[in-house]
Amino acid sequence: MRILVLFPVMLALVAACSTKESATPMLEKIPEELEIHGDVRIDNYFWLNDRENPQVIAYLEAENAYVDDVMGPYEGLQRSLFEEMKSRIKQDEESVPYRDGDYWYYYRYEEGREYPIYCRKKGTLEADEEILLDVNIQAEGEDYYSVRGFAVSPDHSKAAYGVDTQGRRFYDVHFLDLATGKRESRTIDNVTGDVEWANDNRTVFYTRQDPETLRSYQVIRHTLGSSEKDVLVYEES
Secondary structure, eight states: OOOOOSSHHHHHHHHHTOOOOOOOOOOOOOOEEEEETTEEEEETTGGGGOTTOHHHHHHHHHHHHHHHHHHGGGHHHHHHHHHHHHHTSOSSOBOOOEEETTEEEEEEOOTTOOSOEEEEEESSTTSOEEEEEEHHHHTTTOSOOEEEEEEEOTTSSEEEEEEESSSSSOEEEEEEETTTOOBOSOOEEEEOSOEEEOTTSSEEEEEEEOTTTOOEEEEEEEETTOOSOOEEEEEOO
16 A cells, blocks of 8 residues: 655655755646525635546646655655554454344454454354454455445344445445355445344345435345345435
């Protein structure tokens, strides 16, 4: 993973000491008139909202090139700062276990590994550990990988969880058979990642966000193994 600025003020001061001259990318001002509740304001940089605009992409690439140019001589310092901070963080952390039925559920981290490992123990905390999902394995080969909303069905036979590989908080929900460790082939794509199971152990409710505002506005019902279309349960327009 690329290391960016860790201590903004410190690194800015270091960069200011550089004798290397670099052309600072300058943003073009394109006035956009915005009106809400009868109030009008001008946003000169509204055009940056368009993620697909070639001008926006070119500007971001120029900014990245500028940072690489200015901060290049201090790459070793950035690495040292990163390693210093990482050395002060306990890497083998574990969540507080919680009991659900006959099982104790928790997740933990291992030293030198970046992602959580979801586990459970049956009966007591002294029982043998069962690893349900090792996110470190799932994330192999990915530049970015985030899991959220890991939820186990009421009968403890299945789990659902959301995966985001882009960093935009749009998740694909996966379903895991806890007895075999195999994932279902069908996923629910581009949703919030938050899932609630119904008591029949095959129905789940999930929420979908608006692509523009990114706010959740729909609750939808999905039935595992069914070819029927998911059902809209509630919508907040």
